[in-house]
Amino acid sequence: MTIFAFNSLLAAVIAAFLGIYILYRNPRGVLNWLFCLFCSVGAYASFAEFQLRLAESATAAQFWLKASSLGVCFSIPLEVHFMLAFAERKRLLAKWWVYFLLYAPALMFALFQMTGVIALKPVEVYWGWTYDAAPENLADVLFEIWAIASIPFAVYLCLRYYLRTTDRIKRRQALYLLIGFSLATIMSFATEFSPSREIPELTAFGFVLESTFVWYAIRRYGLFSLTPATAADKIIATMADAVILIDPKGKIATVNRALLELLGYEEKELIGQPVEMILAEETRSKFTEVYLGQILMAGSIRDTETAFETKDGTRIPISLSGSVMQDEHGVEQGVVCVGHDLTNRKQAEQQLRAMLLEKEALLMEVHHRVKNNLQVISSLLKFQSNYVTDERTLRMFDESQGRIRSIALVHEKLYRSLDLARVDSAEYIRDLVVQLFRLYHIPPTDVALEMDVDGVMLDLDTAIPCGLIINELVSNALKHAFSGGREGKVRVGFQSQDDRLVLAVSDDGVGFPDDLDYRSTRSMGLQLVNTLVEQLEGTLGVNSTEKGTVFRITFAQPQREVSSRYGN
Numbered sequence: 001m002t003i004f005a006f007n008s009l010l011a012a013v014i015a016a017f018l019g020i021y022i023l024y025r026n027p028r029g030v031l032n033w034l035f036c037l038f039c040s041v042g043a044y045a046s047f048a049e050f051q052l053r054l055a056e057s058a059t060a061a062q063f064w065l066k067a068s069s070l071g072v073c074f075s076i077p078l079e080v081h082f083m084l085a086f087a088e089r090k091r092l093l094a095k096w097w098v099y100f101l102l103y104a105p106a107l108m109f110a111l112f113q114m115t116g117v118i119a120l121k122p123v124e125v126y127w128g129w130t131y132d133a134a135p136e137n138l139a140d141v142l143f144e145i146w147a148i149a150s151i152p153f154a155v156y157l158c159l160r161y162y163l164r165t166t167d168r169i170k171r172r173q174a175l176y177l178l179i180g181f182s183l184a185t186i187m188s189f190a191t192e193f194s195p196s197r198e199i200p201e202l203t204a205f206g207f208v209l210e211s212t213f214v215w216y217a218i219r220r221y222g223l224f225s226l227t228p229a230t231a232a233d234k235i236i237a238t239m240a241d242a243v244i245l246i247d248p249k250g251k252i253a254t255v256n257r258a259l260l261e262l263l264g265y266e267e268k269e270l271i272g273q274p275v276e277m278i279l280a281e282e283t284r285s286k287f288t289e290v291y292l293g294q295i296l297m298a299g300s301i302r303d304t305e306t307a308f309e310t311k312d313g314t315r316i317p318i319s320l321s322g323s324v325m326q327d328e329h330g331v332e333q334g335v336v337c338v339g340h341d342l343t344n345r346k347q348a349e350q351q352l353r354a355m356l357l358e359k360e361a362l363l364m365e366v367h368h369r370v371k372n373n374l375q376v377i378s379s380l381l382k383f384q385s386n387y388v389t390d391e392r393t394l395r396m397f398d399e400s401q402g403r404i405r406s407i408a409l410v411h412e413k414l415y416r417s418l419d420l421a422r423v424d425s426a427e428y429i430r431d432l433v434v435q436l437f438r439l440y441h442i443p444p445t446d447v448a449l450e451m452d453v454d455g456v457m458l459d460l461d462t463a464i465p466c467g468l469i470i471n472e473l474v475s476n477a478l479k480h481a482f483s484g485g486r487e488g489k490v491r492v493g494f495q496s497q498d499d500r501l502v503l504a505v506s507d508d509g510v511g512f513p514d515d516l517d518y519r520s521t522r523s524m525g526l527q528l529v530n531t532l533v534e535q536l537e538g539t540l541g542v543n544s545t546e547k548g549t550v551f552r553i554t555f556a557q558p559q560r561e562v563s564s565r566y567g568n
Helices: 003-025 030-053 058-086 096-115 138-164 168-192 203-221 228-238 257-263 281-298 343-385 391-416 425-439 460-481 524-535
Strands: 120-125 128-133 242-246 252-255 300-309 315-326 332-341 422-424 447-453 457-459 488-497 500-507 539-545 548-556
Touching (some): 003 030, 003 203, 030 058, 058 096, 058 120, 058 128, 168 203, 281 315, 281 332, 391 425, 391 524, 425 460, 460 500, 460 548, 524 539
Parallel strands (some): 447 488
Antiparallel strands (some): 242 252, 300 315, 422 457
């Protein structure tokens, strides 16, 4: 075994090991898979070259020469493909014709070599078997042109990425890849395309040198590993929200796919442009003067409403968050902003607002019609009472009208209120009591009215029973407490005490008869009061003396449900 055959075998072993190791570091990485395939093809080609060197006859040499053609031809497009991926040429790799241009010529030239269209003649020299192309073979000339154009293009991609990237780690990775691939290219071109066969082919040896630099880039700078920077890039690229990186000059440095899809731009149209380009006209000055200033001073902003403008001029509402980006030395490198599209939320809010307005209008109409219907019933009772001659029956008609008016007043207050589910207790009780004084034609000089009512918001289930209780108790005081032209005072109180409500109706009139039990009286008014107190799950206390009577009702303050504004 010559040193040159051993070099080919060593290159095959190193290529196979390096490919497996790189794939093991990150089995999901596209770069890892591409370089693993490149190493696998290189290992196959180096092993075939090893067998070619040790061939015992021209026939055996011809077999291994043709067998190596697959590895030689496909290593070239795999190298270019890998460099396109490493240099982040995503737009190119998204085109189907790029893959056709990469791999179709490789397949064609491999078939040419295996079928003899490119006639490679085995030649035995001092380092073993090699090959020589037939003179004036057009297919071989085309192959050489293709190889000479493709391999330097891969090196150029790496060099351009090295010069343009601002990431320190990626720049170092690109440098060692550039050195390794350049040395391998120079050694391959200097020996493979030499007109003289005095110098052995050193492509395999060049691969060993290239592997050394790749190995160093792996160990020192994490090449092919899933680094935090790589993970961050992947996360940003796949985020559903729009991401923009703004450089210190206020120009767009990077955007993700979500922003491009949202605004309808191509990446090349935005990179390097002022950030105002994507902002709605009315928000541009505020963004640069206020929002960016807040980010730089406070370090970040959260959920600030602004608006973007698409390529066709459509305005898109955005919830914007941003923070300052710094390098490892604390130097500001720019501002990263994340924008969440509020279009669907705004549309939902508008639909909900329209539905609420429609429901409010419907409830207002319901309260209005209920009030009108109750007034119609009251009018019918009034009309019917004109045909009643019995004083007791006539009094029952009047009391029924008073109860209906107290209920109708609740619906009137709801109809005129901004809150269609609750009434203000202070306004409702005041109007109700004043209405009762007018109904009974009580001059303020005879019976004075004192009111101490807190402004508590009451729903229908509370306001109507309270109104009926007040109607009965105040009516009872006005009819019975001040008989015989006696002067006095009626007091109505309604207070909130912790989580309880206290309703008090009192007078300084003659008081209850001693033999009257308010819990089991035959009076319909007091029976109604007891029933309504039970409905409120409250307690009723009565204190009656010669100096007057006090009714005190205590019940729990109702907890307002979220839906109570609109009822159930």
